[in-house]
Amino acid sequence: MRGIVTVVGNDRVGIIAEVCTLLASMGVNILDINQTVMQGFFTMTMLVDIGNTETPFETIHSSLKKKGEDTGLAIRIQREDIFNAMYKV
Amino acid sequence: MISHKEILRTLAMIDNQHLDIRTITMGISLLDCAHEDIDECARRIYEKIVRKAENLVATGCAIENELGIPIVNKRISVTPAAIVAGSCRADDLTPIAVAMDKAAKECGVNFIGGFSALVHKGFTEGDRRLIASIPAALASTERVCSSVNVATTKAGINMDAVALMGRVIKETAALTAADGGLGCAKLVVFANAVEDNPFMAGAFHGVGEPECVINVGVSGPGVVHSALKKVKGASFDVVAETIKRTAFQITRMGQLVAQEASRRLDVPFGVVDLSLAPTPAKGDSVARILEEIGLETCGTHGTTAALAMLNDAVKKGGVMASGHVGGLSGAFIPVSEDEGMIAAASGGTLTLDKLEAMTCVCSVGLDMIAVPGDTTAETISAIIADEAAIGVVNTKTTAVRIIPAPGKVVGDSVEFGGLLGSAPVMPVHQESSVDFIGRGGRIPAPMHSLKN
Known part of the structure; x- marks a missing residue:
């Protein structure tokens, strides 16, 4: 199963490193990263593999959410399926 | 991979445009x-x-x-x-x-x-x-x-x-x-009630349905409204196309949720109901979509045509996105549950008679309408008869959910709270329908040829 992690908020040093470290600690493999900064506003989307980790989706979901709350960023993970459903025929 | 832009567009729909699945209903x-x-x-x-x-x-x-x-x-x-x-x-x-x-x-x-x-x-x-x-x-x-x-x-x-x-x-x-x-x-x-409607208050599990079934109702007036803001002044061809595209995306999401729920609960998937279901929240209104199409206030001349196009485009866009479409599918116009409808009714532009005309082309009928508490039972019955006639003759579902608010008069408002919202008390005609209702019996089924 694959997921999409999104991180949105004010840009600062180390955001990518922090999120990647957290994902690595849960055994989540990052397949692709895309990020932009527009007028100081940071947005990152990551395609991740959550099929080969023993960490349950719920734990990954809540850990990312907590990380977001601690750092003032909006971080979430959603299954890739929802985007495929909406944009691929 | 899905593009960065598409992902962010979806997040904006969820965070800012009230995109949601309105209901998973188990029959x-x-x-x-x-x-x-x-x-x-x-x-x-x-x-x-x-x-x-x-x-x-x-x-x-x-x-x-x-x-x-x-x-x-x-x-x-x-x-x-x-x-x-x-x-x-x-x-x-x-x-x-x-x-x-x-x-x-x-x-x-x-x-x-x-x-x-x-x-x-x-x-x-x-x-x-x-x-x-x-x-x-x-x-x-x-x-x-x-x-x-x-x-x-x-x-x-x-x-x-x-x-x-x-x-x-x-x-x-x-x-x-x-x-x-x-x-x-x-x-x-x-x-013409349907047997697989997932939306309340009219949901029931028809006798032609299986033992247990999962039906899903989607929503998304805010997303349609937001998409239409980007095509200001464009022709109706563009407006209809924009609504269809948006309805397609919303319904695909509904289909995904329905399949997931069906699989996990081990219950067959029934239908996705492709409805634009408003809520009292700002930015989640069907009336505001009609106004975005070019009407100063919902209820003015042109409203029925705009609603007809919206309803049709929602169905056309949604029908290809789901394996099985059913329920009430279309645009709902519940007055108390739609912030724009409440404003239009309070201001007097949206009247009961105009709403009746709108129900000829929308998905259901006179919905969540408060009338004065002293409205007689016969007048309410006559309103029901009118609405039923529209449904019967046009082969569509129509309905009446009307509240004769006790002790309230025109100009008052009734607060129901939550998704039911608040309803401005709307005037009804004072002339009697007592003798009409007193006749009883059945109005025969209409014929379906010689259509005029």
Whole structure:
């Protein structure tokens, strides 16, 4: 199963490193990263593999959410399926 | 990989445009719960609902978390209670509603639909007892919704039932007067009712349905509105195309949720209901879409045409996105549940007569409309008859959910809270329909040739 992690908020040093470290600690493999900064506003989307980790989706979901709350960023993970459903025929 | 832009567009839809799944509704057959002893019948109903739906809410929440899309309501619809409880010897069928209410609370769902009767061609004894029990049932329960089908295109209009429902609505308002007549917000009078509608208050699980089924209702007026803001001044061809594209995306999401819920609960998938269901929240209004199309205020001249196009485009866009489409599919126009409709009705532009015209082309009918508390039962019945005639002649579902708000007059407002919103009390015609309703009998089914 694959997921999409999104991180949105004010840009600062180390955001990518922090999120990647957290994902690595849960055994989540990052397949692709895309990020932009527009007028100081940071947005990152990551395609991740959550099929080969023993960490349950719920734990990954809540850990990312907590990380977001601690750092003032909006971080979430959603299954890739929802985007495929909406944009691929 | 899906593009960065598409991902962010979806997040904007969820965060800023109220994109959500409005409801996952589990339909449950209660046909095997019939028993001549009403307490035993109620016990069986409670036990079956709880057994079938025990994991519904938890499953809905899990899907919500994984897909990151809000699933606002998890609900249950059951076999019309008049059919199940027809075998009970008791006159008062309120205990059946109480059992449904208790089961809904146990399962954690906010509404359960199906305290219903289908009487378009006539009443069974069970139908009569159920309809007589509606006021007390709605007054003594919190989550139970009731509906009565009084007409179909094939059977015509049961005018005895129409007359009866006017009185039942008045009685329900009186018994729930302390809450502004709230009971009437949970009571729908239908023509051409559908068996797989997931939306309340009119949901019931038809007798042609399987043992248990999952139906999903999508929403998304805010997303359509937002998409239309980007095509200001463009022709109707562009407007229709934009609505279709948006409806397609919304429905694909609904289909995904329906499949997930069906798989996890091991219950067959029934339909996706492609509806634009507004809420009282700002930015989640069907009226504001009509205004975005070019009307100064919803209800002015042009509203019916704009709504017809919106309703049609939603269906065209959605139908390819789902394996099975059903329910009420289209644009809902519930006055109290739509911030723009409330404003238009309060300002006097949106009238009952205009709403009636709009129901010729929208998905359902006169919905969540408050009228003065002294409106007579016969006037309410006549409003129902008009609405039923529109449905019967046009081969579409129509409905009336009207609240004669006790003690209220035109200009007042009734607060129902939550998704039910607040309803401005709208004027009705003062001229009498008593003799019309007093005739009784049936209006014959219309013919379907010589169309003019």
